[in-house]
Amino acid sequence: MRLAMIGTGYVGLVSGACFSEFGHDVVCVDKNETIVARLDKGEIPIYEPGLDKLVERNVEAGRLRFTTDLKDAVANADAVFIAVGTPSRRGDGHADLSYVYAAAEEIARAAPATCVIVNKSTVPVGTGREVEDIARKAAPDKKISVASNPEFLREGSAIEDFMRPDRVVVGVSDAHAEEVLRGIYRPLSLREVPLLVAERETAELIKYAANAFLAVKISYINEMADLCEKVGADVQVVAKGIGLDNRIGPKFLHAGPGYGGSCFPKDTLALLRTAEEAGAPVRIVQATVDVNNDRKLAMADRVIAACGGSVKGKRIAALGLAFKPNTDDMRDSPSLDILPRLIEAGASVAAYDPAAMQLAAPMLPDVEMVGSAYEAIEGASAVVLITEWNEFRALDLRRLKDSMETPVFVDLRNVYPSEDMRQAGFEYSSIGRS
Numbered sequence: 084m085r086l087a088m089i090g091t092g093y094v095g096l097v098s099g100a101c102f103s104e105f106g107h108d109v110v111c112v113d114k115n116e117t118i119v120a121r122l123d124k125g126e127i128p129i130y131e132p133g134l135d136k137l138v139e140r141n142v143e144a145g146r147l148r149f150t151t152d153l154k155d156a157v158a159n160a161d162a163v164f165i166a167v168g169t170p171s172r173r174g175d176g177h178a179d180l181s182y183v184y185a186a187a188e189e190i191a192r193a194a195p196a197t198c199v200i201v202n203k204s205t206v207p208v209g210t211g212r213e214v215e216d217i218a219r220k221a222a223p224d225k226k227i228s229v230a231s232n233p234e235f236l237r238e239g240s241a242i243e244d245f246m247r248p249d250r251v252v253v254g255v256s257d258a259h260a261e262e263v264l265r266g267i268y269r270p271l272s273l274r275e276v277p278l279l280v281a282e283r284e285t286a287e288l289i290k291y292a293a294n295a296f297l298a299v300k301i302s303y304i305n306e307m308a309d310l311c312e313k314v315g316a317d318v319q320v321v322a323k324g325i326g327l328d329n330r331i332g333p334k335f336l337h338a339g340p341g342y343g344g345s346c347f348p349k350d351t352l353a354l355l356r357t358a359e360e361a362g363a364p365v366r367i368v369q370a371t372v373d374v375n376n377d378r379k380l381a382m383a384d385r386v387i388a389a390c391g392g393s394v395k396g397k398r399i400a401a402l403g404l405a406f407k408p409n410t411d412d413m414r415d416s417p418s419l420d421i422l423p424r425l426i427e428a429g430a431s432v433a434a435y436d437p438a439a440m441q442l443a444a445p446m447l448p449d450v451e452m453v454g455s456a457y458e459a460i461e462g463a464s465a466v467v468l469i470t471e472w473n474e475f476r477a478l479d480l481r482r483l484k485d486s487m488e489t490p491v492f493v494d495l496r497n498v499y500p501s502e503d504m505r506q507a508g509f510e511y512s513s514i515g516r517s
């Protein structure tokens with residue numbers, strides 16, 4: 084099939100490359116000439132393991148190309164995916180849909196007589212209908228269907244998630260759109276991946292309901308972690324104990340410094356606004372958001388408490404800045420709340436992250452970025468492990484201890500066994516464990 088992908092951000096680029104890997108003929112469109120020029124040279128503007136090889140292979144095979152020319156890309160397409168950004172609008176938490184609407188209009192004008200426009204961007208319930216109105220107005224003589232096909236990719240494992248998803252969700256309002264989308268995802272049916280076909284509004288809501296549910300799970304286990312600390316229980320064992328119940332499941336029960344990233348914070352807020360406007364407030368999601376916001380700040384207080392109540396004049400080493408490992412994404416990362424608060428309390432902070440320092444530097448102007456974990460730790464009064472990168476899982480503990488001013492280790496990801504750390508001579512604190 085001939086597909087056009089509008090937007091070469093995270094979702095667009097990964098989806099476009101993966102669709103070409105399925106064997107489809109894919110053109111990825113971006114207005115930004117620099118990005119397209121870089122992609123043409125094989126440079127991948129985002130950090131995602133395996134994406135460079137995937138792009139290279141499919142470009143060489145002639146199934147994937149990049150352009151700034153939307154008209155040309157769309158002219159012969161069976162389906163056009165909208166994968167442009169939907170940032171939170173300043174002030175009201177609503178998703179900003181101006182890029183989606185602008186793309187819809189342009190696509191409709193350039194589309195062939197029959198075409199399916201597919202929303203892949205995360206959009207509020209009802210956006211499909213609006214996109215349809217826009218498309219019909221822009222091209223009244225064409226037979227344009229509008230479908231929804233939310234993505235559930237995780238950064239850092241996006242390709243695997245795309246190639247082996249738990250399910251594919253499509254929302255359609257006519258038989259042609261359903262047939263085209265079934266055709267696009269046929270390679271996955273060979274792997275017996277369930278394809279859920281729903282009404283458009285339902286598909287749109289599934290995306291938000293899924294992300295908010297996962298966020299609920301995280302805030303829930305984080306509150307359990309706080310309780311564990313008070314009553315002398317171990318949150319990792321609690322998570323295991325409840326996760327063995329199939330109705331709960333073991334995933335997304337890792338207690339930590341609070342969720343961040345490009346999806347959960349934004350999508351929970353957007354869902355809250357949608358629910359409020361619809362007169363069906365989702366109080367559990369509101370509580371989840373509140374717990375998470377408070378939690379990120381409370382993490383700085385833990386470091387201060389671990390340092391005996393004050394960090395004034397002390398050097399703190401931060402290991403990890405990205406919101407999770409295997410990405411350079413800093414969006415809503417807990418480090419953005421924790422580190423400024425430590426600095427405000429009088430600490431100086433030296434940080435190391437294997438991938439995110441370039442993006443982090445302007446966001447954390449008062450943090451000294453250094454070249455390795457050991458450099459960060461040199462002379463530090465405490466180390467705070469914020470992101471569980473693999474390279475922080477096997478630190479040379481003796482070297483660490485010897486180069487620190489005081490051996491205080493605050494592990495916000497429960498990477499190390501408490502007993503081992505104490506035996507190694509650290510004043511070790513972690514999340515939800517004694």
Ligand code: UDX
Nearest residue numbers: 234235236237238335336337339342343344346406407
């Ligand atoms: C998420 C969803 O998983 C994905 O389906 C959706 O399409 C986009 O949002 P992503 O943001 O890339 O993906 O990362 P994810 O691995 O889900 O982690 C999100 C945040 O939750 C991170 O800050 C992570 O540290 C945190 N988290 C996750 C926990 O604190 N505990 C957990 O058990 C799992």
